[in-house]
Amino acid sequence: DAKTTQPTSMDCAEGRAANLPCNHSTISGNEYVYWYRQIHSQGPQYIIHGLKNNETNEMASLIITEDRKSSTLILPHATLRDTAVYYCIVRAYSNYQLIWGAGTKLIIKP
Amino acid sequence: DGGITQSPKYLFRKEGQNVTLSCEQNLNHDAMYWYRQDPGQGLRLIYYSQIVNDFQKGDIAEGYSVSREKKESFPLTVTSAQKNPTAFYLCASSIGRQGAQPQHFGDGTRLSIL
Numbered sequence: 001d002a003k004t005t006q007p008t009s010m011d012c013a014e015g016r017a018a019n020l021p022c023n024h025s026t027i028s029g030n031e032y033v034y035w036y037r038q039i040h041s042q043g044p045q046y047i048i049h050g051l052k053n054n055e056t057n058e059m060a061s062l063i064i065t066e067d068r069k070s071s072t073l074i075l076p077h078a079t080l081r082d083t084a085v086y087y088c089i090v091r092a093y094s095n096y097q098l099i100w101g102a103g104t105k106l107i108i109k110p
Numbered sequence: 111d112g113g114i115t116q117s118p119k120y121l122f123r124k125e126g127q128n129v130t131l132s133c134e135q136n137l138n139h140d141a142m143y144w145y146r147q148d149p150g151q152g153l154r155l156i157y158y159s160q161i162v163n164d165f166q167k168g169d170i171a172e173g174y175s176v177s178r179e180k181k182e183s184f185p186l187t188v189t190s191a192q193k194n195p196t197a198f199y200l201c202a203s204s205i206g207r208q209g210a211q212p213q214h215f216g217d218g219t220r221l222s223i224l
Contacts, residue, residue, distance in 0.1 A: 032210055043116075043200050043215035044153070051210070087152065096141065096160075096204075098213060100152025 003027070004088045009105040018075040020104055022088030025069045031092045033064060035073045037084040038103070044087065047073065078108045113137065114216035116201050121221045123188065123195060131186045131219045133201030140206050142184040143213060146170060147198040156199075159184055160206075188221060196223050 005023040012018040024033065032051050036044040048055055048062045050071075055062045061074040075082055087103040114135045123129045135142065141160050145153040155168030159178040173192025178184050184203075188195045198220050202213040 034212060041198075041218075041220075043114075043202075043217045046212045046214055049210065049212055096143075096158060097155065098153070100154070102150065102152055 003090050006104045012078050018078040020073040023070050024090050031090045034089045036087045039084045083108045116216035126190045128189050133184045135203045139203035141204045143202040144186045145200045
């Protein structure tokens, strides 16, 4: 079973920030949080990952709560091309296994 | 550009036939993976390989086989023993099996039964 909980779907207006939440209340100390997205009929695209600290790259920001039990992926200025299913996954440093849930379907509206 | 190439994009299989899906990477990654995705679901691991000539079963390996004769290539054979092969198949690679570095994915092969 997936170790994360995400809302089934979300909407966001184009140009606004999209904030996608993820619950991982049973996360262990050596587990990283990864975010991927999948646009219809394509392979998943890696977005960002983090352990404790907040992370930012050219695609998004990842905010992890101090207790590490939840995180939020932020797309700062959403465009129509950001419409996709977003997956939040936790994985231990020593483990290859990615356990995928059903993700959040994000729809960006004009 | 470095990346993962899966071919073909679409594949049709007749009943009782084996088919092989290709996956090639030029990222110099040691680890490679095969996943299956059914409609509306997340990915499930079929096989993975840490190094050349080594591979391990994932959660749903029955009816599938793989080989890893070259670092760059990790083909997946869907055998006639796989009774429900219609799915989207995704290949991924990572620098190593362990570590924080993420897996990167190809664009998938969609397999259907005729």
